[in-house]
Amino acid sequence: MQSGQTGTMTRSRWLAIVGYSLVGAATQLVWLNFAGITTVASSRYGVSESAIGWLAQVFPLLYVVLAIPCGLVLDRWFRSALLAGAVLTAAGACVRLIGDDFGWLLAGQLIASVAQPLVLNAVTGITGRYLPEKNRPTGIAIGTASIFAGMVIAFLLSAIFTTAASIPTMLTITAAFCAGSALVLAIAIRHPGPFELPTEAVPGLHPGSPAPAHSPHPNRSALATTWGDPLIRRLCILAIFPFGVFVAMSTFAQALLEPAGVTGGTASTILLVNVIAGVLGSATIPILVVRRHAESTLLVVSLTATAAACVLLALAPGVLTGFVAITLIGLLLLPALPIVLELVERRTGEAEGTGAGLIWMAGNLGGLIVAVVVGLLVDHPLAAFLVMAAIALIAVPGARALRRPIAELRAQSTPQP
Structure with a gap:
């Protein structure tokens, strides 16, 4: 029973x-x-x-x-x-x-x-x-x-x-x-979840962080506390870059590849395969990455591979390179989102809604900014693809620098014997 x-x-x-x-x-x-x-x-x-x-x-x-x-x-x-x-x-x-x-x-x-x-x-x-x-x-x-x-x-x-x-x-x-x-x-969800935190529970943030962000009744102080956490700020800034590249690529791939003979129908198929690869990658890669404690490594690899794919599209645009490069971007770049969100959930405790909101806001802001920049270069595909490559590469040092704070977060989350 x-x-x-x-x-x-x-x-x-x-x-x-x-x-x-x-x-x-x-x-x-x-x-x-x-x-x-x-x-x-x-x-x-x-x-x-x-x-x-x-x-x-x-x-x-x-x-x-x-x-x-x-x-x-x-x-x-x-x-x-x-x-x-x-x-x-x-x-x-x-x-x-x-x-x-x-x-x-x-x-x-x-x-x-x-x-x-x-x-x-x-x-x-x-x-x-x-x-x-x-x-x-x-x-x-x-x-x-x-x-x-x-x-x-x-x-x-x-x-x-x-x-x-x-x-x-x-x-x-x-x-x-x-x-x-x-x-x-x-x-x-007609009943509360079994893991709602009790009033006295204040898990999550590094020692010395103010408690309100983990209160069962957060208010605007939760925003100040969450944004005041250095790791959350780093993750928000980092989210701008992959989000921005993905949104810009999804928006302008067809127009940028058209001069190379890629038709609208083919470009739509490429983007569909890109998102399907992202769905499969997001459902599997983060699980394996978290188990192997390789979050920072995956972020570095995905950003570097995205930059390389953009350079390939800049130098040799076409149907084949479009399929290969843009599918690779979907497969490796989209899983970065659940990885970042999982780190936010571990860090912020009961203020995870505020933390996730900051990540999504930063990502959407990045999407708007990068899409505008790439849109201004839509008649110059070489420059547009190279700009996207540069944006991805700019984020690599930040992703690499996450290795230590993620390790510290993991140590704090692990029960002490």
């Missing part, structure tokens, strides 16, 4: 991760619904392609503004805030079905974009509350991989529903997926 009860409890804990993963994928699906059908959508709704682009661009713009407030809300009312994010994502997807015009699309996107930081910032919190410590790297890897999987679903739907007449069907399928995901999550 005891064994059966343990098995049931374990399944219920992982159900929370499944529910979160579905909602995480839903946020990306709503975000990128129109990424592969920009021209078709602009003709259907009678607006410019630039206007259709804003349906996606509102997400990172609002994320930069809302990342920290949403992190603080998650730290204080975790389950309610996460469920609100799931409901708002579904609501945004459903609002787009009310009327067949651009105004309703934009309204739905704005609602869902407010929800996104409530969901994505919770990836460390859901694992910390529902999984034992030994399983948390796996939970974070799965949760993060599901976010990238949502991108894959969005690309697949846009590849299937390619005509103006089929857009409403695509939006209906998206709304159904979002609503179902919210329902699964609501069932999965």
Whole structure:
């Protein structure tokens, strides 16, 4: 009986991760619904392609503004805030079905974009509350991989529903997926997680750190304490670079490779394979890296390999090099995110929502900055790819310098005999 009860409890804990993963994928699906059908959508709704682009661009713009407030809300009312994010994502997807015009699309996107930081910032919190410590790297890897999987679903739907007449069907399928995901999550987290910290528990930060960031009721002092931690600041600064390169590559790969004879359809396939490789890498590589205590090494390798891939694209652009280089970037660069988030979860304790919010904010900010720089060079592919290579290389010394603080964090997390 005891064994059966343990098995049931374990399944219920992982159900929370499944529910979160579905909602995480839903946020990306709503975000990128129109990424592969920009021209078709602009003709259907009678607006410019630039206007259709804003349906996606509102997400990172609002994320930069809302990342920290949403992190603080998650730290204080975790389950309610996460469920609100799931409901708002579904609501945004459903609002787009009310009327067949651009105004309703934009309204739905704005609602869902407010929800996104409530969901994505919770990836460390859901694992910390529902999984034992030994399983948390796996939970974070799965949760993060599901976010990238949502991108894959969005690309697949846009590849299937390619005509103006089929857009409403695509939006209906998206709304159904979002609503179902919210329902699964609501069932999965109807009870508090078994690993909620008691009032007196103050784990995580290095000795001498102020306690409020680990209080069960964090407030703005949690932000000051979290940002005041040198390791968290380093991780935030580091996140700017890989996020920036990935966003810029995803945004401009087609335009940069076009002069080399790479068609739009081929570029879309390359980017789809890139994200699929990232999903597989994010679901597996971080688990192995954490077990082998090789977090800093993986970050160095991924950034160096990304720089080399960008140089290859600069010197020898083409279909083959595009597939090889951009797939390698997805496979090695995207797993950096769950690795960084797992370090944040270990470091910040009950303020992991604020910590994750800082990482996501830094990453989205990096994406905006690097995309703007690369966009200015879109007519000069050689320079654009070399700039991305340089940005990746700039972060390598910072990734290497993490080796000692990560080792110290690991020593503090290990129970003393």
